[in-house]
Amino acid sequence: ETGVTQTPRHLVMGMTNKKSLKCEQHLGHNAMYWYKQSAKKPLELMFVYSLEERVENNSVPSRFSPECPNSSHLFLHLHTLQPEDSALYLCASSRTGRGDTQYFGPGTRLTVL
Amino acid sequence: ELKVEQNPLFLSMQEGKNYTIYCNYSTTSDRLYWYRQDPGKSLESLFVLLSNGAVKQEGRLMASLDTKARLSTLHITAAVHDLSATYFCAVGPFWGSEKLVFGKGTKLTVNP
Numbered sequence: 001e002t003g004v005t006q007t008p009r010h011l012v013m014g015m016t017n018k019k020s021l022k023c024e025q026h027l028g029h030n031a032m033y034w035y036k037q038s039a040k041k042p043l044e045l046m047f048v049y050s051l052e053e054r055v056e057n058n059s060v061p062s063r064f065s066p067e068c069p070n071s072s073h074l075f076l077h078l079h080t081l082q083p084e085d086s087a088l089y090l091c092a093s094s095r096t097g098r099g100d101t102q103y104f105g106p107g108t109r110l111t112v113l
Numbered sequence: 114e115l116k117v118e119q120n121p122l123f124l125s126m127q128e129g130k131n132y133t134i135y136c137n138y139s140t141t142s143d144r145l146y147w148y149r150q151d152p153g154k155s156l157e158s159l160f161v162l163l164s165n166g167a168v169k170q171e172g173r174l175m176a177s178l179d180t181k182a183r184l185s186t187l188h189i190t191a192a193v194h195d196l197s198a199t200y201f202c203a204v205g206p207f208w209g210s211e212k213l214v215f216g217k218g219t220k221l222t223v224n225p
Binding site for chain 2: 004031033040041042043045048050055056058090092097098099101102103104105106107
């Protein structure tokens, strides 16, 4: 595998479920990101990790919980989501995080029923 | 609050024609990025513009940056169907933040 991979690609869940999104980067980068892409809204940054430390949390509700066990892996744990959380969730990575080009994964299309 | 505005948001053009997509932003930034997104796929980096007057070209696409006007343009020359996609500009990062702020995107459709 090369680049940034995400699993699953599609996820349907009920509001009471708990699920996790996984991202893996094979680029040797030190920074990883979670973005939310909703219809008719700009791409929104959710979390930034640099060298496995969370360096940014953009006012994201606590029902979204990120985890970065090492510089190659990033998770987004989901629980008690709302229908308005349905969106495409994109993971990205960059070499150092300070303005380096971000490389995006294919995304997970999430539907909350 | 930083705003990044793209226009037009939708663009339908014929093959062989030229057109320009505009990206205006409200706060001084170090860098400006252009990305392409095909339907159902992820964002692909096209250009990074680092300084005033920067111009980069790749195939039929050319991007430029005017930091004084806080404006970037993405010019399409002699469009072909393969260029149909959504194009995003993004600005950042900013002091104390890793954040990139994205525009809403311009959906380009090139018709035969």
